[in-house]
Amino acid sequence: MSALPGLYVHVPFCRGKCAYCDFYSEPSEALAFRWVDAVLREADLYKDLFSRFDTLYLGGGTPSLLSGEDLRRLLTGLRERFHFEASAEITLEANPDDVSPDRASLWRGLGINRLSLGVQSFDDRMLRLLGRRHNASQAVAAVETAREAGFSNLGVDLMWGLPEQTLAHWQSTLERALAFSPEHLSCYELTLERGTPFHQRALRGELSLPSEEESRRIFTTTSRFLETRGYVHYEISNFARGEPFQSRHNRKYWHHVPYLGLGPSAHSFDGRRRWWNVRSVRAYCERLEGGATPVAGEEVPGPDERRLEALLLGFRTREGVPLHLVGESHRVRRAVEAAVADGLLALARGRLRPTLEGWLIADRLPLLFD
Amino acid sequence: MTKIRNFSIIAHIDHGKSTLADRLIQAAGLVDEREFRDQILDTMDLERERGITIKSNTVTLPYVRPNGEEYALNLIDTPGHVDFSYEVSRALASCEGVLLLVDASQGVEAQTLANLYVAMEHDLTIIPVINKIDLPSADVERVKEEIENELALDSEQAVLCSAKEGIGIEDVLEAIVERIPEPRGSVNAPLAALIFDAHYDSFRGAIIACRVFDGAIKAGDRIRFMSNGAVHKVEEVGVFQLRREPRKELKAGEVGYIIAGIKTVSDVSIGDTITLDENPASKPLPGFREVKPVVFSSIYPVSSDDYPSLAAALEKYKLNDAALVYQKDSSAALGQGFRCGFLGLLHLEIVQERLEREFDQSIIMTVPSVQYRFTLDTGETVTVENPQYYPDPVHIKSTEEPFIRASILCPERYMGAVMKLCTERRGENPRFNVPTPGRVEIIFDMPLAEVIYDFYDRLKTVTQGYGSFDYEITDYRQSDLVKVDFLVNGEKVDALSIIVHRDRARSWAVQVCDRLKEEIPRHQFKIAIQGAIGGKIIARSTISAFRKDVTAKCYGGDITRKRKLLEKQKKGKKRMKMVGSVSIPQSAFVAVLKTDKE
Numbered sequence: 001m002s003a004l005p006g007l008y009v010h011v012p013f014c015r016g017k018c019a020y021c022d023f024y025s026e027p028s029e030a031l032a033f034r035w036v037d038a039v040l041r042e043a044d045l046y047k048d049l050f051s052r053f054d055t056l057y058l059g060g061g062t063p064s065l066l067s068g069e070d071l072r073r074l075l076t077g078l079r080e081r082f083h084f085e086a087s088a089e090i091t092l093e094a095n096p097d098d099v100s101p102d103r104a105s106l107w108r109g110l111g112i113n114r115l116s117l118g119v120q121s122f123d124d125r126m127l128r129l130l131g132r133r134h135n136a137s138q139a140v141a142a143v144e145t146a147r148e149a150g151f152s153n154l155g156v157d158l159m160w161g162l163p164e165q166t167l168a169h170w171q172s173t174l175e176r177a178l179a180f181s182p183e184h185l186s187c188y189e190l191t192l193e194r195g196t197p198f199h200q201r202a203l204r205g206e207l208s209l210p211s212e213e214e215s216r217r218i219f220t221t222t223s224r225f226l227e228t229r230g231y232v233h234y235e236i237s238n239f240a241r242g243e244p245f246q247s248r249h250n251r252k253y254w255h256h257v258p259y260l261g262l263g264p265s266a267h268s269f270d271g272r273r274r275w276w277n278v279r280s281v282r283a284y285c286e287r288l289e290g291g292a293t294p295v296a297g298e299e300v301p302g303p304d305e306r307r308l309e310a311l312l313l314g315f316r317t318r319e320g321v322p323l324h325l326v327g328e329s330h331r332v333r334r335a336v337e338a339a340v341a342d343g344l345l346a347l348a349r350g351r352l353r354p355t356l357e358g359w360l361i362a363d364r365l366p367l368l369f370d
Numbered sequence: 371m372t373k374i375r376n377f378s379i380i381a382h383i384d385h386g387k388s389t390l391a392d393r394l395i396q397a398a399g400l401v402d403e404r405e406f407r408d409q410i411l412d413t414m415d416l417e418r419e420r421g422i423t424i425k426s427n428t429v430t431l432p433y434v435r436p437n438g439e440e441y442a443l444n445l446i447d448t449p450g451h452v453d454f455s456y457e458v459s460r461a462l463a464s465c466e467g468v469l470l471l472v473d474a475s476q477g478v479e480a481q482t483l484a485n486l487y488v489a490m491e492h493d494l495t496i497i498p499v500i501n502k503i504d505l506p507s508a509d510v511e512r513v514k515e516e517i518e519n520e521l522a523l524d525s526e527q528a529v530l531c532s533a534k535e536g537i538g539i540e541d542v543l544e545a546i547v548e549r550i551p552e553p554r555g556s557v558n559a560p561l562a563a564l565i566f567d568a569h570y571d572s573f574r575g576a577i578i579a580c581r582v583f584d585g586a587i588k589a590g591d592r593i594r595f596m597s598n599g600a601v602h603k604v605e606e607v608g609v610f611q612l613r614r615e616p617r618k619e620l621k622a623g624e625v626g627y628i629i630a631g632i633k634t635v636s637d638v639s640i641g642d643t644i645t646l647d648e649n650p651a652s653k654p655l656p657g658f659r660e661v662k663p664v665v666f667s668s669i670y671p672v673s674s675d676d677y678p679s680l681a682a683a684l685e686k687y688k689l690n691d692a693a694l695v696y697q698k699d700s701s702a703a704l705g706q707g708f709r710c711g712f713l714g715l716l717h718l719e720i721v722q723e724r725l726e727r728e729f730d731q732s733i734i735m736t737v738p739s740v741q742y743r744f745t746l747d748t749g750e751t752v753t754v755e756n757p758q759y760y761p762d763p764v765h766i767k768s769t770e771e772p773f774i775r776a777s778i779l780c781p782e783r784y785m786g787a788v789m790k791l792c793t794e795r796r797g798e799n800p801r802f803n804v805p806t807p808g809r810v811e812i813i814f815d816m817p818l819a820e821v822i823y824d825f826y827d828r829l830k831t832v833t834q835g836y837g838s839f840d841y842e843i844t845d846y847r848q849s850d851l852v853k854v855d856f857l858v859n860g861e862k863v864d865a866l867s868i869i870v871h872r873d874r875a876r877s878w879a880v881q882v883c884d885r886l887k888e889e890i891p892r893h894q895f896k897i898a899i900q901g902a903i904g905g906k907i908i909a910r911s912t913i914s915a916f917r918k919d920v921t922a923k924c925y926g927g928d929i930t931r932k933r934k935l936l937e938k939q940k941k942g943k944k945r946m947k948m949v950g951s952v953s954i955p956q957s958a959f960v961a962v963l964k965t966d967k968e
Binding site for chain 1: 922925951
């Protein structure tokens with residue numbers, strides 16, 4: 001895997017707030033012009049620390065909301081400041097209702113070579129429940145339009161574990177997505193984030209969510225089903241039609257490869273230090289316009305912290321964690337043997353890889369070895 | 371010259387002892403209205419919360435009679451619970467008289483009697499005080515009758531007051547001065563001072579509360595503790611007036627404190643006699659004894675690293691609570707700890723709470739036990755109060771357990787409920803007295819083991835708070851005892867073992883298995899909890915494995931957050947006890963001790 005750092009840009013604009021989402025966004029893109037300037041100013045601050053990238057990821061928020069002009073200024077500005085490898089993976093997260101033939105070809109023209117489409121579901125009722133702007137036919141149209149525009153690396157984001165969703169319903173969602181043979185599939189279980197309308201409704205008992213057993217079954221069925229259809233389950237929620245189509249950018253997060261995050265609430269890691277920006281767009285812009293840094297906090301994880309991060313990240317990936325990182329002590333060895341015997345991990349070629357059972361309790365795996 | 375009176379107040383819980391003490395303090399002008407807090411003497415949080423006096427405090431009240439005579443009235447407060455009878459006896463030994471406080475509507479209670487007997491043993495002047503006369507339910511005439519009939523005291527001598535309303539306080543003070551004899555003793559005789567209380571001050575060492583019977587003591591004197599011969603140099607003497615007021619000396623008849631830079635707190639025992647090293651008294655004051663614990667439990671630090679700090683805390687604590695005895699203990703499940711002996715269950719609870727609150731210790735206590743006797747096939751008799759040392763049942767010829775004479779006083783209408791409770795607790799041979807119409811004293815022979823656990827709580831419940839309970843240990847009787855062990859995934863948790871009557875074994879085991887099931891968090895594997903007698907399983911419960919714990923997304927910004935969450939979980943896990951591969955939280959050990967909610 002490439003050890004070159006990745007660049008992330010947080011596009012903090014959304015037309016509306018989805019009922020389950022706790023990412024930072026602003027309801028208005030009126031600030032976009034100002035925001036582009038601020039991002040480029042921020043990029044200036046890191047010209048010495050970072051020079052070359054082989055991935056660029058425009059995430060959000062809703063990056064597909066950006067006007068052609070703003071996007072052009074942003075990408076041109078970034079290219080003036082940093083060198084991107086010729087083969088760089090350049091991803092844009094897009095909402096299906098923003099994908100028009102014009103825009104798609106504009107994106108292609110700007111060098112974007114990977115689209116991540118926030119489809120979530122092909123069921124209008126579910127989409128409404130989630131508070132998404134698009135409907136099922138827009139989702140279908142978006143995928144088709146992207147293909148016609150020449151996107152040969154297409155990711156489709158889906159959500160499972162939705163209220164009242166059965167396994168059969170979810171399988172039909174997967175089938176609809178597979179009809180387009182996307183190179184990449186993200187299958188996220190609905191997570192109740194504190195403070196979101198969904199969380200509140202769930203607390204009031206208004207949502208009929210799947211039981212632990214049901215969601216276990218959905219998870220394992222999804223994995224087995226997609227593997228038979230030629231997808232590699234390479235991270236808990238991510239599937240790729242072969243190695244080249246794994247999200248190169250996201251893999252950097254999971255393998256402790258440095259990344260620079262620009263934009264409000266973005267996080268960065270230079271291989272030693274982590275830092276993060278203020279959340280508010282206005283504060284972010286004001287600070288940079290005033291010549292100040294938008295950094296809100298930072299930390300330098302110590303060796304124990306690094307190890308814990310490596311475990312928590314590594315156990316989320318198919319590659320797992322090298323055994324020496326887990327530990328060599330007698331106690332740890334015994335814990336490893338127990339985890340292998342319990343079918344949570346598999347030991348092969350000096351690496352501890354999570355099984356599906358292990359992935360189901362991934363948040364606990366790092367704690368087994370302390 | 372100032373004259374002295376030494377007195378104490380004895381009363382049933384809730385009869386208003388603390389309120390009266392507060393009024394006397396206020397009348398003496400030691401606090402002004404603004405400073406006045408209710409229950410000044412009950413300084414521990416615990417005492418205020420429970421409304422009972424656990425540790426005695428002492429205060430010297432300046433009092434000027436209407437005729438201008440000046441007095442120093444030493445109020446020696448006594449603990450208000452049957453568990454502390456030894457401390458009560460040492461406090462009373464320091465007095466010449468007592469105020470016997472009786473609630474004008476409740477009348478004479480079992481505990482009033484018990485305390486009165488102690489006062490009589492010490493040959494003290496007894497002044498009956500009828501309190502709460504302002505209450506609409508007050509029945510002064512009936513209470514006077516009870517004082518005549520049950521206490522055999524002259525009810526015409528009773529002082530009437532309402533401590534709460536401040537009525538009759540002057541009469542109480544005058545009665546103290548007029549009726550309680552002046553202390554005797556000679557200032558010129560060798561020093562003899564009785565230690566009736568002590569506590570630890572981290573700067574000054576032991577603060578000893580004592581009554582000087584003979585001689586005098588001042589800063590610079592070398593004092594000797596007569597029970598162990600330890601010698602210390604006095605740094606300061608003085609009297610308690612809510613705070614310590616240094617004096618030049620304390621002399622025969624006076625009550626006050628001694629500070630002698632004593633850091634080896636084990637030197638100081640309540641009931642011991644202090645004398646001068648150079649000119650010692652020929653013999654100690656009477657009544658010193660080693661206290662005998664009846665209830666035993668082990669204390670372990672939640673984190674084994676805290677063992678040294680627990681050891682230090684116990685040593686300091688012991689200074690203030692002579693009744694606590696302890697020695698080292700160890701458990702495979704809980705590591706190093708201490709086996710402790712207590713006077714009773716309340717005493718146990720107080721030790722637990724004070725160690726946690728005042729000494730900042732996080733502790734786990736094991737199920738309390740009494741002292742059992744086993745006669746082995748070799749003819750040898752062994753005494754066992756720790757289930758760890760339960761003999762091999764193959765060699766046990768007979769077993770015996772301590773019995774008590776339990777005395778319960780309650781209104782007649784609760785008789786049925788109390789009878790049922792006592793019978794459930796293996797009570798035998800019921801007897802009844804009717805001290806006054808409408809009230810009944812129920813006497814049972816009962817195993818001590820049946821009352822140490824939650825009997826008093828249950829009694830309070832079934833009598834809606836009207837029942838009072840007192841007991842004395844009478845003898846050892848034959849019994850059919852077994853040891854119940856608990857296993858978590860096949861590993862014995864020795865700290866949960868208990869010696870119990872065979873008939874009670876199963877219900878206990880079922881209850882503990884259920885409690886553990888509630889308290890032990892789910893693991894990534896199934897956990898079997900079993901209760902067993904020897905190899906025979908008598909109860910079980912199962913904790914299912916958690917099957918799913920995974921966050922859907924983890925990208926750049928989530929890494930720090932997720933790592934911090936894991937670090938927090940790791941810390942929580944460190945506070946748990948590992949038994950095999952199962953982490954058991956402290957709460958599980960505590961839950962096992964909780965009273966059954968019915």
